[in-house]
């Protein structure tokens with residue numbers, strides 16, 4: 001019978017680095033990868049960074065080069081709610097160098113069942129500031145840029161152009177279509193997630209990079225009429241479902257930055273929590289799409305200005 005767990009014979013099979021818990025062990029791992037690698041790491045990172053990100057650096061798909069890509073990347077998170085909470089925390093923890101966060105709401109008691117980036121003490125404060133404070137406490141090495149205002153047609157282009165990747169976790173269709181159109185026009189990758197009740201959905205839209213890839217409007221050509229799709233405040237949502245979907249969203253963002261694995265451009269991932277069933281379905285570009293098709297009509301964001309003026313603010317649940 002083994003005297004320890006894992007049995008010694010098993011631990012010997014693991015790389016010593018896989019068991020690294022101290023800075024000294026991490027340095028020993030880097031040394032094992034060769035003098036040139038060690039030299040590169042010392043040039044790229046401080047000792048604290050090497051230790052903080054050691055579990056990433058251990059992954060051959062990430063390594064020091066990948067960790068440097070994360071540090072050089074910038075991501076905008078739209079919405080500091082149920083999806084934005086785990087998304088922001090995992091991006092900050094992963095060492096994404098610059099993270100913007102836009103949300104014009106304040107923290108309410110009914111948010112806390114799922115919006116875990118906020119605390120009870122933050123009730124009444126601006127969500128962008130509350131979330132930024134939590135993320136900074138988690139990782140002071142990354143730059144968190146809170147924008148405590150609503151994303152609108154006049155401020156969207158400049159804000160979206162300022163980041164490499166945009167993540168949508170917003171709670172209304174007006175913002176979702178605005179983000180989708182602005183991302184397409186600015187040639188930015190959009191990682192979009194949504195949840196309702198016990199179900200979630202996730203996809204990546206980057207027709208500028210994946211030439212056969214669809215845009216958001218290939219999936220949803222137009223916003224639904226106001227009131228047709230219930231909001232979370234009307235229909236409810238299991239808090240943990242927003243956590244899973246926001247975490248999957250963070251994973252896809254990291255994959256996009258690192259350029260690893262199979263992305264979700266051209267596919268939609270859906271998760272039914274009650275059935276414990278996840279699946280992906282193919283999504284093709286729509287030749288009749290008003291945004292990305294050959295006869296595209298949408299050339300700017302003016303229709304969003306008109307929609308906002310008309311008060312068309314249908315709500316969808318996204319946390």
Ligand SMILES: [Zn+2]
Pocket residue numbers: 214215216217218219285286289290291292293
């Ligand atoms: Zn399209």
